[in-house]
Amino acid sequence: MKLGINLGYWGTTGTDDLAAMKASATAADQSGYDVAWLAEAYGSDVPSLAAYLSAHTTNLDWGSAILQIPARTPAMTAMTAATLDKITGGRFRLGLGVSGPQVSEGWHGVRFDDPLGRTREYVDIIRLAFDRKNVEYHGKHFELPLPDGPGKSLRLLLLPERAQVPIYLAAIGPKNMELTGEIADGWLGIFVSPDHLPEQLAQLRTGRAKAGHEDGSLDGFDVAASAGLSIADDLDTAADRLRANAALYVGGMGSRKKNFYNALARRMGFEQAAQQVQxxxxDRKHRDAAAAVPRDFIDQTSLVGPREHLADRLHAYAEAGVTTLNVSPYGDTLEDRIASVRTLAEVARAEGLG
Structure with a gap:
């Protein structure tokens, strides 16, 4: 099982967090991590940060977690991915996701309709571009070139370093999980619990079988799970650092009617708590929402506690089927977070998992 680091967004934790992101990426690079992931919502964008930060590392792959599908045309995303793959010397991974209705319609002005169909067509067009073919596509959501004007079928001019940049999808719901197994090279999972992963892997295998992989084999497919990392001798102290983020997603990332993370928590058996947190x-009682996040939810989806607990959790993820574990380090200071990054790598190597 390989290790990755989630660096998140720029501009959400203070004026110095770009320097902190660079320091964290450097520590991960030096510690043998495999990949660093960057996020976007309606603030900093991934490509600018990936181009800048990748110049300060030597071995890390760089991934988008995620580039928002409603924010860019598929052709623009193919151009961006090809450029970043060139810049990084073949070390870019294209993570995609549909975002959510509030961001898609409120920020990008794109209707959140048929997200699965839109994703399928989007990936089809990107792969056509990567295949060095003139892009002609006639779908429900995308028509290239437009049929009633001077447009012509064009070919991507700048080729990526590799024949195909690996494509990951951020998926939560069962149907989206199946689609991910069918059309992607990897899955970006959030709030992944080793106890509940078998059900999600079964959904991925269903999609892989549709794509012609014998028995739905996941060979060559990257199961990339995200997990919070909080190291402290006191378990409560370690877990409490993750409460605000869990409450944000389970309670605030979406409306009462449509919050994918809330629905995930419910499927994991936290129905009552998910309702309370939301x-x-x-109701803008953010601290109360954080306090209401069940400790068991944090324990299941994170690596928390003293150093000696890390080995068991790493083995749990690896044995459940995770092939890349992407950690979000938490700590009271930047130095604490960097120390956690290095400590996890040391434990993984000692356990034969690095």
């Missing part, structure tokens, strides 16, 4: 968060 109610509190949407």
């Amino acid at each position: 109610d509190l968060y949407l």
Whole structure:
């Protein structure tokens, strides 16, 4: 099992967080991590940060977690991915996701309709571009070139370093998981619990079987799970660092009617708690919402506690089927977070998992 680091966004934690992102990426690079992931919502964008930060590392792959499908045309995304793959010397991974209705319609002005169909067509067009073919596509959501004007079928001019940049999808719901197994090279999972992963892997295998992989084999497919990393001798202290982020997603990332993370928590058996966290968060009682996040939810989806607990959790993820574990380090200071990055790598190597 390989290790990755989630660096998140720029501009959400203070004026110095670009320097902190660079320091964290450098520490991960020096510690033998495989990949660093960058996020975007409606602030900093991934490509600018990936181009800048990748210049300060030597071995790390760089990935988008995620580039938002409603934010760019598929052709623009193919151009961006090809450029970043060139810049990084073949070390870019293209993570895609549909975002959510509030961001898609409120920020990008794109209707959140038929997300699965839109994703399928989007990936089809990107792969056509990577295949060095003139892009002609006639779908429900995308028509290239437009049939009633002077447009012509064009070919991507700048080729990526590799024949195909690996494509990952961020998926949560069962149907989206199946689609990910069918059309992607990897899955970006959030709030992944080793206890509940078998059900999600079965959904991925269903998609892989549709794509012609014998028995739905996941050979060559990257199961990339995200997990919070908080190291402290006191378990409560370690877990409490993750509460605000969990409450944000389970309670605030979406409306009462459509919050994918809330629905995930419910499927994991936290129905009552998910409802309570959402109610509190949407009532702007953010601290109460954080306090209401079940400790068991944090324990299942994170690596928390003293160093000696890390080995068991790493083995749990690896044995469940995770092939890349992407950690988000938490700590009271930047130095604490960097120390956690290095400590996890040391434990993984000692356990034969690095």
